[in-house]
Amino acid sequence: NLLACSQTAKPANQQSWQTQIQGGSRQSPIDIRSSESVHDPQLTPLSISYDPSDCLQIWNNGYSFLVEFDDSKDNSVVSGGPLENHYKLKQFHFHWGAENNRGSEHTINSLVYPAELHLVHWNAEKFRTFDEAIFSENGLAVIGVFLKLGRKHDGLQKLVNALPAVKYKDSTVEFSNFNPSCMIPSCLDYWTYPGSLTTPPQTESVTWVIMKKPIEFGDDQLSAFRSLLFTPFGEKLENMVDNFRQQQPLMNRVVRATIL
Numbered sequence: 386n387l388l389a390c391s392q393t394a395k396p397a398n399q400q401s402w403q404t405q406i407q408g409g410s411r412q413s414p415i416d417i418r419s420s421e422s423v424h425d426p427q428l429t430p431l432s433i434s435y436d437p438s439d440c441l442q443i444w445n446n447g448y449s450f451l452v453e454f455d456d457s458k459d460n461s462v463v464s465g466g467p468l469e470n471h472y473k474l475k476q477f478h479f480h481w482g483a484e485n486n487r488g489s490e491h492t493i494n495s496l497v498y499p500a501e502l503h504l505v506h507w508n509a510e511k512f513r514t515f516d517e518a519i520f521s522e523n524g525l526a527v528i529g530v531f532l533k534l535g536r537k538h539d540g541l542q543k544l545v546n547a548l549p550a551v552k553y554k555d556s557t558v559e560f561s562n563f564n565p566s567c568m569i570p571s572c573l574d575y576w577t578y579p580g581s582l583t584t585p586p587q588t589e590s591v592t593w594v595i596m597k598k599p600i601e602f603g604d605d606q607l608s609a610f611r612s613l614l615f616t617p618f619g620e621k622l623e624n625m626v627d628n629f630r631q632q633q634p635l636m637n638r639v640v641r642a643t644i645l
């Protein structure tokens with residue numbers, strides 16, 4: 386509820402790649418221990434502004450399904466909070482489990498959610514392209530939103546209805562006029578920490594912003610995620626599930642929190 390939220394809305398598995406990157410000191414995901422996080426009064430509100438007309442297509446890349454955006458304009462951006470610059474939305478995707486007791490990449494005091502949304506942005510003030518930003522300090526900002534099972538999420542249904550068209554690895558389908566703002570919780574409180582991509586090449590270029598409050602979605606919507614395939618057409622069917630990485634050591638990092 387909004388009273389318990391200091392940031393009121395302003396508008397605007399065990400996959401082959403489950404390895405510890407050599408010498409990684411800031412790997413993701415992590416278990417966020419709220420009692421050890423540091424309340425930082427200097428963390429300003431996030432400013433998130435997305436233009437649904439930037440939405441281009443859905444692509445099954447064999448890890449997850451990515452909803453990809455046109456990052457040639459400056460209409461879908463995030464700034465504020467821990468971010469020094471404005472970052473452009475490139476894509477969003479999800480991680481989920483085969484069963485409801487697992488699925489999220491980050492955990493909160495070891496609490497696991499059945500799924501986690503990642504909205505992937507790149508620093509368009511410092512870098513010319515996403516591919517350059519991926520390999521650079523402060524290159525990426527990923528907003529993480531936890532999903533819990535409950536009421537059907539009406540905004541998500543348009544996306545769910547398109548998933549059968551990208552059932553197989555390497556399939557894509559045109560997808561337009563979707564506003565990812567519908568998946569941002571009304572409470573904008575968050576944790577933030579320096580981390581990495583959670584899939585290869587696990588580059589340590591990500592400022593993570595993890596929203597404190599989950600959004601809700603329905604069993605049937607999660608089932609639609611689980612009906613996607615890791616495998617291309619004509620190969621043995623392997624359901625796309627448990628596409629999350631194990632938690633990584635915090636090492637010498639502090640998780641900062643907005644003031645509740």
Ligand SMILES: NS(=O)(=O)c1ccc(C(=O)NCc2c(F)c(F)c(F)c(F)c2F)cc1
Nearest residue numbers: 503505519520527581582583584585586588
């Ligand atoms: N779960 S997450 O941390 O939010 C995450 C976000 C983005 C990416 C990504 O863009 N990977 C593509 C990608 C490639 F496909 C490459 F081939 C490559 F070399 C990359 F560097 C690269 F990031 C991976 C994980």
Ligand SMILES: [Zn+2]
Nearest residue numbers: 478480503583
């Ligand atoms: Zn992700």
